[in-house]
Amino acid sequence: MDRILNKFWLVLAILGLPMAACEEDGYLDELPKKIATFVTQYYPGVEVKEYTVTVDTYHVRLAGGPGLTFDKDCNWLAVNGYGEALPQVMLFDNLPPALYEYLQTGSLTSEVLSMERTSRLYTLVLVDTTIYYDIDTGKITQGERPAVD
Secondary structure (H helix, E strand, O other), X not given: OHHHHHXXXXXHHHHHHHHHHHHHOEOHHHOOHHXXXXXXXXXXXXXXXXXXXXXXXXXXXXXXXXXXXXXXXXXXXXXXXXXXXXXXXXXXXXXXXXXXXXXXXXXOHHHEEEEEXXXXXXXXXXXXXXXXXXXXXXXXXXXXXXXXX
């Protein structure tokens, strides 16, 4: 009887390996390539915990925190670290140079908790303030949201 049980557990373990291997990647393989590349570039080794697709957006949640939103063309719209600072290389690669320089000059690159962009405005939430960058004018303001059409 013990021999049969041992074989049963061995077969069960062998059958379970492929399923466990798939789970390690989370849903990364199911995402569009551009989004998967963004995730692996800025959050290497972090599992995609879940994602949802609506008519015009992809919402991706990574294990241990960050949430990302992409438009229908797979361009990032928002990245929320949920209390954790965003990777500095992501800021450098994805923010307008003047905005990144502003952060760098103020030693603020390690304080960015989330970033969001619309067709007119970048919004960065930092530990103690919010910074706005008007795309049309290049104006950077802190604190109060500027009026943009």
